Amino acid sequence: MASISAKILMALSGLFLMGFLLVHLLGNLQIYAGPEVFNAYPETLRHYPVLLWTARVLLILAFTLHILTSIYLSTKNKAARPVAYAQKHSVQASLASRTMLLGGLVILGFLLFHLAHLTWRWVFPEYAALDLYTLTVLSFQNSLVAAFYVLAQVFLALHLSHGFSSAAQTLSLTRWCATTFRFAGYAFALAITLGYVSIPVSIWLGLVHA
Amino acid sequence: MSLLNLKLRVWRQKNGTSKGAFVNYDAPNISPDMSFLEMLDVVNEKLITQNQEPIAFESDCREGICGACSMVINGIPHGKERGTTACQLHMRHFKNGETIVIEPWRARAFPLIKDLVVDRTAFDRIQQAGGFVSVNTGSAPDAHAILVHKDNAEKAFDAAACIGCGACVAACKNASAMLFVGSKISQLAHLPQGDPERKRRAKAMVMQMDAEGFGSCTNTLECEAVCPKEISTRVIAELNWEFMRS
Ligand code: HEM
Numbered sequence A: 001m002a003s004i005s006a007k008i009l010m011a012l013s014g015l016f017l018m019g020f021l022l023v024h025l026l027g028n029l030q031i032y033a034g035p036e037v038f039n040a041y042p043e044t045l046r047h048y049p050v051l052l053w054t055a056r057v058l059l060i061l062a063f064t065l066h067i068l069t070s071i072y073l074s075t076k077n078k079a080a081r082p083v084a085y086a087q088k089h090s091v092q093a094s095l096a097s098r099t100m101l102l103g104g105l106v107i108l109g110f111l112l113f114h115l116a117h118l119t120w121r122w123v124f125p126e127y128a129a130l131d132l133y134t135l136t137v138l139s140f141q142n143s144l145v146a147a148f149y150v151l152a153q154v155f156l157a158l159h160l161s162h163g164f165s166s167a168a169q170t171l172s173l174t175r176w177c178a179t180t181f182r183f184a185g186y187a188f189a190l191a192i193t194l195g196y197v198s199i200p201v202s203i204w205l206g207l208v209h210a
Numbered sequence B: 001m002s003l004l005n006l007k008l009r010v011w012r013q014k015n016g017t018s019k020g021a022f023v024n025y026d027a028p029n030i031s032p033d034m035s036f037l038e039m040l041d042v043v044n045e046k047l048i049t050q051n052q053e054p055i056a057f058e059s060d061c062r063e064g065i066c067g068a069c070s071m072v073i074n075g076i077p078h079g080k081e082r083g084t085t086a087c088q089l090h091m092r093h094f095k096n097g098e099t100i101v102i103e104p105w106r107a108r109a110f111p112l113i114k115d116l117v118v119d120r121t122a123f124d125r126i127q128q129a130g131g132f133v134s135v136n137t138g139s140a141p142d143a144h145a146i147l148v149h150k151d152n153a154e155k156a157f158d159a160a161a162c163i164g165c166g167a168c169v170a171a172c173k174n175a176s177a178m179l180f181v182g183s184k185i186s187q188l189a190h191l192p193q194g195d196p197e198r199k200r201r202a203k204a205m206v207m208q209m210d211a212e213g214f215g216s217c218t219n220t221l222e223c224e225a226v227c228p229k230e231i232s233t234r235v236i237a238e239l240n241w242e243f244m245r246s
């Protein structure tokens, strides 16, 4: 496959995942509306099995495509410079742009933990029978879990802050103005991250309680 | 300004198959008005009088237009002055007593020939794959026979400033040639002469670029920072567009 074709697939799947992140965040923020509303949200989803499973299948496909293209391209990129420089300085490459693979791997690790935690409920077997609201609140009172969630979101923020403008460049939207997309990417990454981080933080601080 | 006494750490390698290493040299009494290549000439003259092998490096025009002089100076292709080739880099930008590290371009697609000289014919093969306009040559047409909008002329001209030096590949963490290929594509994409073959051109040049073993672009923008002609990564967006259309 041509490298640019792989990049286009990576950009499209990445943008799809960004759309999911936004929708998922809107769902999660309902925790501030209290247990009734928050617990009703997954219940509602379960009433639309076709919709739920279409979304799940699309998500799994997008993740698979994104990860496969990232492996394909990263391997080739590493092979393109077999002998490293003894001394090399970056003039303007951002930290985010240089740590996309690392960030992606952290996100993947986090995702598996997150599913095990709140979807499959393996992490705290003693809370497994509780409702989602109580499970969420009790687990984020654990500092270690809250800290891990926050740390993962920092990596997500980096990945998104570069991924947004990078995808715009790959899809050639930046032909007219690259700066707009760069700042839109920073704004999107910041908004998403603050939204997600606020949940474990406000629970840990006791602002949201069982 | 007084003369400079410098120390050099230069990559020496006999040929593509032997093992290379850094060798230290003294470069005393260097005039700040010299170019970087003239400084290397002085060091080489001394090496020759001592019956040692001079440092191999490429140069031709020595005025920033041919793209032959290729070396990574203190970790940055062509050194840290923006928009400057190594031959146009003046020694006044260095401090007395400084140690300067000099390395060749490092990329699989640019195999090393000797010391600082690498084989950049991969670029020629990409050009030959489609970076041209097929016309029957005859007498030159009148300059106003085909009208070109000012904006397009400017964009084509910006891209045509590329001298094919390979600094973009050298700077990229993926050794990607997208800025080079983007320049060649953009230069023709904005002109009516380039239009009939645009699809075939984009596809063929990208295929050749991949086949040569260059990496892909991850948009770190490092290439445009070191480009001696300061070509913008907009040409990469244009290359992506031309490839999508093809
Ligand atoms: C919610 C999750 C994720 C989102 C929203 C996301 C989004 C994006 C976007 C938009 C891009 C830019 C595409 C481009 O360069 O054109 C990107 C690049 C990338 N992603 Fe992800 N990604 C996610 C998860 C992952 C995961 C799990 C990996 C695992 C390996 C990963 C690895 C990469 C790599 C290696 C790149 C290329 C970096 C580069 O171009 O420098 N991503 N991502």
Ligand code: FES
Pocket (backbone or CB within 6 Å): B058, B059, B060, B061, B062, B063, B064, B065, B066, B067, B068, B069, B085, B086, B087, B088
């Ligand atoms: S020698 Fe021609 S550009 Fe430097």
